Amino acid sequence: MMDLVEWLASTSLSIALRESLYLYPWIESAHVLFIAIFFGTLLFVDLRLSGYVFKELSITQMNKKVLPLTIIGFVLMCLSGLLLFYAIPIRNYQNIFFRIKIVLMIVAGLNAFYFHWTMNKESKVWDKESYIPSNMKFSAIASLFLWSLVIISGRMIAYNWFDCDRQPQSDIINFLTSCVVETDFYESLDGI
Numbered sequence: 001m002m003d004l005v006e007w008l009a010s011t012s013l014s015i016a017l018r019e020s021l022y023l024y025p026w027i028e029s030a031h032v033l034f035i036a037i038f039f040g041t042l043l044f045v046d047l048r049l050s051g052y053v054f055k056e057l058s059i060t061q062m063n064k065k066v067l068p069l070t071i072i073g074f075v076l077m078c079l080s081g082l083l084l085f086y087a088i089p090i091r092n093y094q095n096i097f098f099r100i101k102i103v104l105m106i107v108a109g110l111n112a113f114y115f116h117w118t119m120n121k122e123s124k125v126w127d128k129e130s131y132i133p134s135n136m137k138f139s140a141i142a143s144l145f146l147w148s149l150v151i152i153s154g155r156m157i158a159y160n161w162f163d164c165d166r167q168p169q170s171d172i173i174n175f176l177t178s179c180v181v182e183t184d185f186y187e188s189l190d191g192i
Contacts (some may be wrong), residue, residue, distance in 0.1 A: 001093075002178065008089040017087035024087055031080035035154075038073030039147055041066045049140035050117075051132055059126055079156075094164050094177045097156035104153060108146035115139045139146065 008014055017024055048062050074107040085092045092098045118136065126132055162169065164179035173179070 005089045005093045006189060008086060014086055016087065017083065024084075027083050027087070031084055033078060034073050034077035034080055036073075039069060039078050039151065040142065041070040041073060042147060045070065046140040046144045049132055050137050050144075059132075063119075091163065092157065094179060095157050096162045096173070096177050097153045097159075099176070101150055101153040101157065104146055104150045108143065108150060111139055111142050111146060115143065172186055 017027070021031060044054070044066050045062055049059065054062060085098075115136070118139075122133070126136075162173050162177055164174075164177060169179070
């Protein structure tokens, strides 16, 4: 995997993105905007399904109005995120917060799949009875929690607390970040 990441870092487009004075900050700003669109619209749907707000709107009405914006925000967020990764692939790949973010996104995606699969089967009953099952309320709250953690871990990527160039670090951090440590070099420093 590291060979692929190193190859990505050596491509001319990756170098151009990384060294661009304006393009990388613009992509990063767009990424934040798309996160706001995605999470903002997701917030409405999840709060409705948790039973706290918009009780007068049926679930299908809410989804028809908000879900297209959520999908657009998600797609643009992912595309801009891929460009951000592509600009600095080695640092991102070895960043522990990036890895946490990816795992959280997978879990949040599985929750979203379960949520929409169940909702598509049963939401017509919920609309008629104005009753939302507890498993759907839990899924909605879990969605808010998971996507909040994705955003927080994504923000933490910017900090270099555990970057490979900040040695020496504990063995567990080196393992989790795939940092290759030249132990002979650090052992020679002990003798100085």
